[in-house]
Amino acid sequence: MSDEISSQRVAVDWPLDSVVTGLRQARHDWRERQGRELELGSRELPAHHAIHAIVDTLCGILFPMRLGPSELNKESENYYVGYQLGQALTHLHEQVRLELLYRGTLASPAEVDARAKVLVSQFASSLPELRRRLDRDVLAAYRGDPAATCVDEVLICYPGVLAMIHHRIAHEFYRAGLFLIARIVAEKAHSVTGIDIHPGASIGNEFFIDHGTGVVIGETAVIGDRVRLYQAVTLGAVRFNEDESGSLKKGEPRHPIVEDDVVIYAGATVLGRITIGSGSTIGGNVWLTRSVPADSQITQASAHQSTGDCA
16 A cells, blocks of 8 residues: 555646746746846856855854864864864855955955955964853853853853854955855854844844843844843834835844943833933843933833833
8 A cells, every 4th residue: 555655646647847847937037126147157156065064163163162063072182173273264265255255345265265265364364362261251151140150051051142253254244245145144043042133233242142042133233231121122223224226224223222231121122223321221121212311220110100112
């Protein structure tokens, strides 16, 4: 009976030719409208699975005895870091080259290759300082959570720390103008942690996201040092300006500035290019669309009593 069912399944006549032809035409129409031609045998964009693998390797390079392979020991740590770094940078060079080709701002393949080498070398040189900044993030998480038993628990287990490892990496790519690679890195962390940090966001030292699920930080947000956020906090835009054609303008400052030593509790929504003064505390579920001075204490009750800008 099972052989008969299997034979019947194989015999199904799917409309493969018409579907493949239709999909080919859809791709052609899209590329024609976008003014893009794809040469045979070439890949058009960086590959998200390749970027994911590179970032996983970079996590192990940054924290080899915690996020590296289980069989690694101190004696082989430097060898592991050196070998894996060489492999990761070689693979990254290819992905950077693809993004530069996609951007189309360089005249020749030789220029693309040379520029890719410069950008990857600069990224590699940033890794020691990036590790030091992440160490400060880990310590901030440990000190900021009474449930944390050790810094290793924080590094290995906390989604906010994982999100920040990815963000620090993604932000380096963003600063280099590699916006697509940066976004792929950011969305990798978003899909795992539920924390959505745009790679363009500027985040200071000793940053801690507790619990984390549902946190959203927009592209032009600027966050100072020793800031702490809780789950479901949004640092977003209140409105979007349009250009003459009706399209949304890109890159305008539209997200909050959060100064040093601010705490924003769960569910708070902070919108627009406003400033939260240093040392302020924003209570849970507050909706805030106006700037507040340093050392403010904003709660739902105080927000309702304000001029109506927040509720």
